[in-house]
Amino acid sequence: VDARPIPAIRWEGGPEGRLLLLDQTKLPSKLEVLEIRDVESLARAIRELAVRGAPAIGVAAAYGGVLALRESPPSPRERLEEALDLLAASRPTAVNLFHALSRLRRRAAALPGEDPATLAAALLDEARTLHREDEDLCASLGRHGATLLEDGMTVLTHCNTGRLATAGVGTALACILTAHREGKRLLVYADETRPLLQGARLTLFELAEAGIEARLLVDGAGPGLLLAGEIQAVFVGADRIAANGDTANKVGTLPLALAASRAGVPFYVVAPSTTLDPSLPDGRSIPIEERDGDEVTSLLGDRVPPGTRARNPAFDVTPADLITALVTEHGICRSPDRDGIKALLDSGR
Amino acid sequence: VDARPIPAIRWEGGPEGRLLLLDQTKLPSKLEVLEIRDVESLARAIRELAVRGAPAIGVAAAYGGVLALRESPPSPRERLEEALDLLAASRPTAVNLFHALSRLRRRAAALPGEDPATLAAALLDEARTLHREDEDLCASLGRHGATLLEDGMTVLTHCNTGRLATAGVGTALACILTAHREGKRLLVYADETRPLLQGARLTLFELAEAGIEARLLVDGAGPGLLLAGEIQAVFVGADRIAANGDTANKVGTLPLALAASRAGVPFYVVAPSTTLDPSLPDGRSIPIEERDGDEVTSLLGDRVPPGTRARNPAFDVTPADLITALVTEHGICRSPDRDGIKALLDSGR
Numbered sequence: 001v002d003a004r005p006i007p008a009i010r011w012e013g014g015p016e017g018r019l020l021l022l023d024q025t026k027l028p029s030k031l032e033v034l035e036i037r038d039v040e041s042l043a044r045a046i047r048e049l050a051v052r053g054a055p056a057i058g059v060a061a062a063y064g065g066v067l068a069l070r071e072s073p074p075s076p077r078e079r080l081e082e083a084l085d086l087l088a089a090s091r092p093t094a095v096n097l098f099h100a101l102s103r104l105r106r107r108a109a110a111l112p113g114e115d116p117a118t119l120a121a122a123l124l125d126e127a128r129t130l131h132r133e134d135e136d137l138c139a140s141l142g143r144h145g146a147t148l149l150e151d152g153m154t155v156l157t158h159c160n161t162g163r164l165a166t167a168g169v170g171t172a173l174a175c176i177l178t179a180h181r182e183g184k185r186l187l188v189y190a191d192e193t194r195p196l197l198q199g200a201r202l203t204l205f206e207l208a209e210a211g212i213e214a215r216l217l218v219d220g221a222g223p224g225l226l227l228a229g230e231i232q233a234v235f236v237g238a239d240r241i242a243a244n245g246d247t248a249n250k251v252g253t254l255p256l257a258l259a260a261s262r263a264g265v266p267f268y269v270v271a272p273s274t275t276l277d278p279s280l281p282d283g284r285s286i287p288i289e290e291r292d293g294d295e296v297t298s299l300l301g302d303r304v305p306p307g308t309r310a311r312n313p314a315f316d317v318t319p320a321d322l323i324t325a326l327v328t329e330h331g332i333c334r335s336p337d338r339d340g341i342k343a344l345l346d347s348g349r
Numbered sequence: 350v351d352a353r354p355i356p357a358i359r360w361e362g363g364p365e366g367r368l369l370l371l372d373q374t375k376l377p378s379k380l381e382v383l384e385i386r387d388v389e390s391l392a393r394a395i396r397e398l399a400v401r402g403a404p405a406i407g408v409a410a411a412y413g414g415v416l417a418l419r420e421s422p423p424s425p426r427e428r429l430e431e432a433l434d435l436l437a438a439s440r441p442t443a444v445n446l447f448h449a450l451s452r453l454r455r456r457a458a459a460l461p462g463e464d465p466a467t468l469a470a471a472l473l474d475e476a477r478t479l480h481r482e483d484e485d486l487c488a489s490l491g492r493h494g495a496t497l498l499e500d501g502m503t504v505l506t507h508c509n510t511g512r513l514a515t516a517g518v519g520t521a522l523a524c525i526l527t528a529h530r531e532g533k534r535l536l537v538y539a540d541e542t543r544p545l546l547q548g549a550r551l552t553l554f555e556l557a558e559a560g561i562e563a564r565l566l567v568d569g570a571g572p573g574l575l576l577a578g579e580i581q582a583v584f585v586g587a588d589r590i591a592a593n594g595d596t597a598n599k600v601g602t603l604p605l606a607l608a609a610s611r612a613g614v615p616f617y618v619v620a621p622s623t624t625l626d627p628s629l630p631d632g633r634s635i636p637i638e639e640r641d642g643d644e645v646t647s648l649l650g651d652r653v654p655p656g657t658r659a660r661n662p663a664f665d666v667t668p669a670d671l672i673t674a675l676v677t678e679h680g681i682c683r684s685p686d687r688d689g690i691k692a693l694l695d696s697g698r
Contacts, residue, residue, distance in 0.1 A: 220601020252569020316573025
């Protein structure tokens, strides 16, 4: 029996190998691994959330280049462009996806010739590099963020931002996991995160794996507990951060930020600097994915009247002034406004 | 075929009659009526939410007096006290329950003698009076609140505050239903209202009955749509309003108030003046019911890890300064603070 947890994303073999994704739509009741051998299956896995979480989407998509080039297509560079376009269309909000695809494009552009095997080997190397980098970024986020947690704290988190959302230990959840490993005793409230229940299904699963005390909350309950003084910090991830610090994250994040601000409780966004998108001036320009309303109604079955229609935005935008600090791999940015974001970007250059 | 909708609460017959409650735990897929013939069953129906909504709880409980006195108990006044205590212990937050029980106590105290039949007849009369009064209050709330709605508006509501939550046309939802009957075209976003889905199950059912266009939202989505400018007003009910205007309502109300305030969108609380509790100085003194965590996890089945524990507060408290106006049967109070609440109470005397 192998007691090590199954990683969310794994590449097995060389350029002719396969991408193995832990199917997150089946967790926590089933541990099923998807074997991905072509770009179309990869795009579908991203669209249908078998792999999800901004950093994990980027890392998984990075393996799309090598998948596109197998079976030695006659026009490898055309085939690659087509594949990257397909992947780019899979989900619109998380910017990490577009970062990863840009890196593949740049790596391919830097190579001379048309030999598919050479291109594939380089793109696999690029994906593996990005994969390792994400692991390192997560470890760094966890280390920095853990300093914000003290023994005995009760913290609230939303959606899933742990090892299942990244190629490493996570973003927001990495701070909690790292603090726990440092011996700090924490109680974690986890929002269930409707409609797809990433908090209930994935975060509770990861917290149980780590042996951290946790309670599930419905998404409407966090604000009341914040104003009642029962929570000392909020930790969330991010899918895209605009130049002024406005932050898109899983729908249901904004109400926590509003309540934390009103209650005077720190609200921390934890994300690698690759989540910053300086091309967008503010949150209004972040594209917000609207998903099918059936995602909302399907869990409810006959608990909704027949013919019910749902509106299903997958993200919301938290204005920068509600964010106490932004934790990146560079450290803790306590004024994540236009100047703060600019300084962060400069420090990364 | 009788096309009239089945009322939430109906008394059939005289003092030896029966209380008929539409079982709201089964809606919308099953229209089942519970026949209530004793106080214990009534307390259970309230506790298990077969009847729910602050005004409806009050009206249903009002029939508890006459139920307590059937079978001519040897000490009718003792039996009555015991029954009222049992009902008072059924749910702690909605103040309407305690108002109704006080009225039964006062009516009984005003009667001489120990004759159970005389007492029962008086208590049935009191319950019927309260029932009719609630109908009138609802009609009045709907009339006042409808003036706040304009043709073409998109409005957001939480939980269920319609005919199923009252003995009449409702509180917050009554405004929407009344405006619709006046010919105003509205789009209504209805929060699903986890854990028990009163929005998804009951509000969508009522909106469909009325032919009003509606969309279901997960509870986390409203704040983002408010800040994005997609919603022009929020209408919610109330379970208890403290002397300073702080308002307890179904969990998930507070985040809407915070977002509406930030977005500059009016946030209306609609409730009969019987929801005011001047004995409580502010929201911190309102008792907030904590319900069993199984209510949260049961819908999720194997979507949560085995052994998951949930925290399940049934209400939250919205600070008075976030409330644009309080709509009562006396009209629209645009400064629902300590002075405004006092003026409202005085106008009711």
